[in-house]
Amino acid sequence: MPELPEVETIKKQLTPLLVGRRIQSVQFLWARTLLSPSMDEFNRRVAGRVIEKLDRRGKYLILRLDGADVLLVHLRMTGSFLVGEDGTLPTKHTRAVVHLDGGLKMFFIDPRKFGKFQLVLGDDSPLLKLGPEPMSDAFTVRHLEAVMQSKGIPVKVLLVEQSLIAGIGNMYADEALYDAGIHPLRQGGSLSMPEIERLHGSIRHVLSKAIESGGASVSNYFHPDGAKGKAQDGFMVAHRMDENCFVCGEAIERIVVRQRGTYFCPNCQR
DNA sequence: CCCGGAACCTGAAGGC
DNA sequence: TGCCTTCAGGTTCCGG
Numbered sequence: 001m002p003e004l005p006e007v008e009t010i011k012k013q014l015t016p017l018l019v020g021r022r023i024q025s026v027q028f029l030w031a032r033t034l035l036s037p038s039m040d041e042f043n044r045r046v047a048g049r050v051i052e053k054l055d056r057r058g059k060y061l062i063l064r065l066d067g068a069d070v071l072l073v074h075l076r077m078t079g080s081f082l083v084g085e086d087g088t089l090p091t092k093h094t095r096a097v098v099h100l101d102g103g104l105k106m107f108f109i110d111p112r113k114f115g116k117f118q119l120v121l122g123d124d125s126p127l128l129k130l131g132p133e134p135m136s137d138a139f140t141v142r143h144l145e146a147v148m149q150s151k152g153i154p155v156k157v158l159l160v161e162q163s164l165i166a167g168i169g170n171m172y173a174d175e176a177l178y179d180a181g182i183h184p185l186r187q188g189g190s191l192s193m194p195e196i197e198r199l200h201g202s203i204r205h206v207l208s209k210a211i212e213s214g215g216a217s218v219s220n221y222f223h224p225d226g227a228k229g230k231a232q233d234g235f236m237v238a239h240r241m242d243e244n245c246f247v248c249g250e251a252i253e254r255i256v257v258r259q260r261g262t263y264f265c266p267n268c269q270r
Numbered sequence: 271c272c273c274g275g276a277a278c279c280t281g282a283a284g285g286c
Numbered sequence: 287t288g289c290c291t292t293c294a295g296g297t298t299c300c301g302g
Contacts, residue, residue: 001294001295001296002296003296032278059296074296074297075296076278076295076296076297077279077294077295077296077297078279078280078281078294078295093280110279111279111280111281112278112279112280112281112294112295113278113279113280114278114279114295114296114297116297153273160296162296162297169295169296170294170295170296258273258274258275259274259275259276259295260294260295260296261293261294261295
């Protein structure tokens with residue numbers, strides 16, 4: 001499941017392949033992969049545009065085109081990219097093909113069909129609704145403290161709310177809470193100042209470590225060159241139900257919080 | 271407005 | 287072996 005570290009990895013790997021390339025056309029094999037605008041308008045606006053820069057904001061991949069148009073891609077659950085010159089489709093799960101100059105093709109592969117392409121103008125976009133980037137200066141201890149003020153909501157739920165902090169998903173929320181020694185069901189308002197400071201550091205620590213590892217490859221995610229990330233090898237709790245905690249040996253538990261599988265060590269997290 | 275649950279989807283895994 | 291059910295979870299939508 002692509003979260004911030006996975007999208008950051010994709011951005012880094014696609015940048016040298018795409019920047020300076022001209023888009024000839026985009027072909028959607030699953031029409032609902034295109035969120036907006038209409039297919040006709042989308043193709044009219046992207047055809048002939050040069051990809052000038054790639055960015056990331058939260059879990060969005062941003063392709064800045066010459067002119068004012070910006071192509072946003074959200075991978076949701078199972079989206080990934082492959083880049084190549086091969087004429088045949090890499091898998092039956094290919095949902096879109098971006099035809100670039102020089103015969104290069106970028107394939108968008110997404111078994112579950114949740115991923116979305118969206119063309120927006122300038123800053124008029126869903127990016128405006130996102131909270132601060134956790135790795136940026138805007139994400140301060142004070143900000144996290146404000147996020148945790150809400151009463152009656154589990155800290156796990158607060159961490160994955162994109163309008164509060166951008167880019168943290170299910171896996172890294174669990175990992176950050178383990179690192180900070182905080183139980184996922186604790187209410188945000190119950191955290192002490194030392195706990196908030198610890199959680200702030202843990203969020204950055206867990207995310208930066210995952211970025212260094214090239215993101216995690218669970219489910220169907222892989223890199224644009226087909227390789228897999230290694231961050232899942234460093235997971236302490238995520239997807240480790242009934243396995244032993246690496247620190248205390250206790251069995252990792254799995255509970256459901258807001259319809260999401262949540263993993264934690266009942267001994268290390270209080 | 272807030273919160274919980276359903277919908278969107280398919281493949282993998284588990285039960286019988 | 288095979289069919290059926292359940293699960294996975296990011297985001298949006300809808301109902302209470």
